[in-house]
Amino acid sequence: MAKYRAALPQLTGANFLTDGGMETTLIFHQGVDLPCFASFVLLETEEGREQLRAYHRPYLELARRRGLGFVLDTATWRANPDWGAKLGYDAAGLDRINRLAVAEMLALREEYETPGAPHVVSGAIGPRGDGYKQGRMDRDEAEEYHAAQIASFAAAGADMVAGFTLTGIEEAIGIARAARRLAMPCAISFTLETDGRLLGGETLREAIEAVDAATGGSPAYFMLNCVHPEHLATSFEEGGDWTSRILGLRANASTKSHAELDESETLDEGNPLDLGRRYVGLRKRLPALRILGGCCGTDHRHVTAICEAAVPVTA
Template identity: 65%
Template sequence: MSSATAKYRHALPLFDGGTFLTDGGLETSLIFHQGVDLPHFASFVLLDSEDGRAKLRAYHEDYLAIAKARGTGFVLDSATWRANADWGALLGYDAAALRRVNHVAIAELERLRAKWERPSTPCVISGAIGPRGDGYKAGKMDAAEAEAYHAPQIAAFADSAADMVSAFTLTNIDEAIGIARAAKALGMPCVVSFTVETDGRLVTGRSLREAIETVDRETGAYPIYYMINCAHPTHFEGALEAGEAWVKRIHGVRANASAKSHQELDESETLDAGDPVDLGARYRALRKSFPTMRVLGGCCGTDHRHVAAICEACLPPVALSA
């Protein structure tokens, strides 16, 4: 594949105003709602079978239908959160196999975009990157190690139709710096998304402010924006300060359905889907205080019902045709 096939890489519509939706908790939806076995929480293994690819397409189409009905944009994130070297090795994927599966993931999103995109619903394709280790624990890499580790996956996305890359559930500031530097070296627009504990801080104890300001300082503010994911709004809303420059760099939220801590969720054998209506109301309050937050979706425990409730709470009513 060639980066020439990337539709929006050099002119992302995310900055043209309006709201963009994303999906919800892919892995938790597949495991708890559909009974799909995802070893090591890795959804990318589904890309190796037609049945698995069909499940991923059906999953995304539930959300794309909401975006089409509401006339919003959509960010299509690939099923590649675990598709990096260490997790791949646990699942029998070497470097060549990982490069192939990352390409397949983007090709699947190209097919969805061709089917669902409309002038009122631009669809941006994002290559999803996860942390090297557990998204609930502190990583130990320095920035140089992180840049070298994540570069192969970002290179695979650069040689595809991906418009950008998004690194989710990061707990380590140095890992975020390394990812942003690798993306910069490969010419890929980059989003960095941190997760926080119930006190609004990274698991390392460092604040969101420190995380965002440090990554910006060390990378020349390379990330196009930041997000918060895999935490409930009650965990981070108190850590945000209206009007602060660093908060204005946060353009997206993908919250958990549950207000439980990461440790509680890790130990739970059942899904806590929370209250979609309450989650929507919390998103509405966040948007009122922080209007730069225009990329909205969910994370663990959420599904299309939560994203629909977020739309209902945050977007104006849809005009009925005569």
């Protein structure tokens, strides 16, 4: 039985942390080979599973020191049918690996969760295609495509699911509908371009309001990931109730565009202290922002800087 599925604690107003750029940390800092940028392949061996545990521990120790809750996202951003097929996984293989990923997060929760600081296990869903390119699925196709992975997460005991690095409104709607059908709380996380818009040119407001309209407001909340705060300068000029739907941010370390990052052979780590200050500024514009972490190029140093800058220390 999932611990928090019926009542997600991050909806109550408390601050939560999450991790940083898993794949970029493993590849560039630890020299791990991740074919197709897929971290789920590490789940196949005890050595790989220990690498994933070791990756998470600095973040979890930070949360413990600060008495903060944590959102534990599974290493399954690529564990869908199209990417799985490239790596030799059929439907049964993906079901197995998605369930194993949840089991690993449940074990870390058992080790690190403390009273008053809940740790939520979230099944991570990536886009069908490339997170830097616009998807072409309609909402019905997306609902059916992503349902199997969500069903695996539900059966394994995850508290919720989250669709990350989504570039198109239709795929986001499909994920949200599939989660609703399977009675799983869902977060939708869009990625934006340097102009603060989706790849199709839609504003963030248009995207959030379209998903809510098409799903009866079923997502528990929205997030942003794989975007630098600098690129959000104009995203919130149109104020309104829609901004209160954004609870989480996992920013990139780099100010480079997605095209530049895609072609880069080195890691742009940016400036952790500057990133932390930018989170402070965004929290002034996004009153509900409370789930704080990182994306490409970030590691525990960045999330520590974000936490120290943006989360007040309480006695």
